[in-house]
Amino acid sequence: MIINYKLLLTGIVYLAILVTACGQNEQATPAVKPPTQQKAGEVIPQMPQLKPIQVTEDTRQTYQWYCSQCHGVKGKGDGINAKFLTVPPRNHTKAEYLETRTDEQLFEAIKFGGLSVGRAPCMPAWGQTLAEDTIHSLVRYIRELCDCEAF
Amino acid sequence: MKTLTTLLLCGLLFSAPANAGVLEDKNCGSCHRLKVEDTETIFTGPDLHYAGNKFQPEWLKQFLINPEVIRPAGFVTDPGFLPKTDLPPHASSSEEDANALAKELMGLKISTSTPVTSEPLTKGLRAKIKYQFERTFGCISCHQSLNLAGKVRGGISGPSLVNAGNRLQADWVSDWLKAPETYTAKRRMPNYKMEPATLDQFTRFLMTLKKENIK
Structure with missing residues (x-):
């Protein structure tokens, strides 16, 4: 039997799109963990070291410049893109959820994107844009917004 | 002194239009960056100092005649960008002006882009x-x-x-x-x-x- 691999591959890709996507009216939970930006060899080999970094005016400005597009100016998950996404951006003022996510998980979500921690792909990876210290300070800022901690 | 002022004003009146292009005539530079060296000013519209690298001339011309909304939430530096505000529409131009503007804009380039293939995807x-x-x-x-x-x-x-x-x-x-x-x-x-x-x-x-x- 001759297998048309090209057709098979196209079929698989279509199936994957039907099952998972970030746009409107589509399922948000991936059945199979899809690829992220990192190569297999680049997947974080160890947990990043947590540093006692403080929230500064730069942190707040960084949040306003990048994060607020989706998460809103006050972090309530109501940024201008929010209503166009199937998976609503996280409300950073809700302690109920954020106290279930560790600082490491928040750091990884920012650095490697939502998919890297099993969350929505709508959240892109910021690791090529923001320095690690900036990401650490954003984690602290999210903790300030939710008024909660989780280690 | 009065004569000097009059002479200066006359000089300005006669010299400015002679050097000004249509972009300047239409005051495009009040919202858009048109010069590479203008790094300090914060503009409320998209940078156009590399318009010749970025746009397709026919689209540019059509946009100037009949503007379409490209940034529904405004430009990144627009103070109203977050949260969303109602934005005034871009001014529309006559066909003659659009041709002249598009031609001048296509001349604004900052680099030689690396040519890429435009072969359609399967x-x-x-x-x-x-x-x-x-x-x-x-x-x-x-x-x-x-x-x-x-x-x-x-x-x-x-x-x-x-x-x-x-x-x-x-x-x-x-x-x-x-x-x-x-x-x-x-x-x-x-x-x-x-x-x-x-x-x-x-x-x-x-x-x-x-x-x-x-x-």
Whole structure:
């Protein structure tokens, strides 16, 4: 039997799109963990070291410049893109959820994107844009917004 | 003194229009950056000092005659960008002015873009890159685009890509994805380090997005 691999591959890709996507009216939970930006060899080999970094005016400005597009100016998950996404951006003022996510998980979500921690792909990876210290300070800022901690 | 002032004013009146292009005549520089060296001013509209690298001339002309909304939430430096405000529409021009403006804009270039292939993507590859556009890179969170069924979807904080294939030059798209800092010092978009093959396919995918494909 001759297998048309090209057709098979196209079929698989279509199936994957039907099952998972970030746009409107589509399922948000991936059945199979899809690829992220990192190569297999680049997947974080160890947990990043947590540093006692403080929230500064730069942190707040960084949040306003990048994060607020989706998460809103006050972090309530109501940024201008929010209503166009199937998976609503996280409300950073809700302690109920954020106290279930560790600082490491928040750091990884920012650095490697939502998919890297099993969350929505709508959240892109910021690791090529923001320095690690900036990401650490954003984690602290999210903790300030939710008024909660989780280690 | 009075004579001197009159002479100076006359000098200004006669010298300014002689050197001014149509972009200056139409006061485009009050909202758009037109000069590479103008790095200090914060403009409320998109940079145009590399318009000749970025746009397709026919689209530019049509836009100037009949402007379409590309940034539904405003430009990144617009104070009203967050939260969203109602924006005044871009002024429309006569065909004659549009021709002159487009010609002058196409002359504004800052680099020689690396030529890329514009060969259309196969259906399978298009599906693959559309998937990456949404999931791997999360572009759809900020950019409107077309899905495979021809429906508009996506966020609005970034420029709409629904008509990217008519609006942008493929070489510029590739350059922007590879080294956006060449064009704009501070962006709200994440930087991506794409493999050359992905960059090539991504560029070709974006060039398939055209408003005539909306269903």
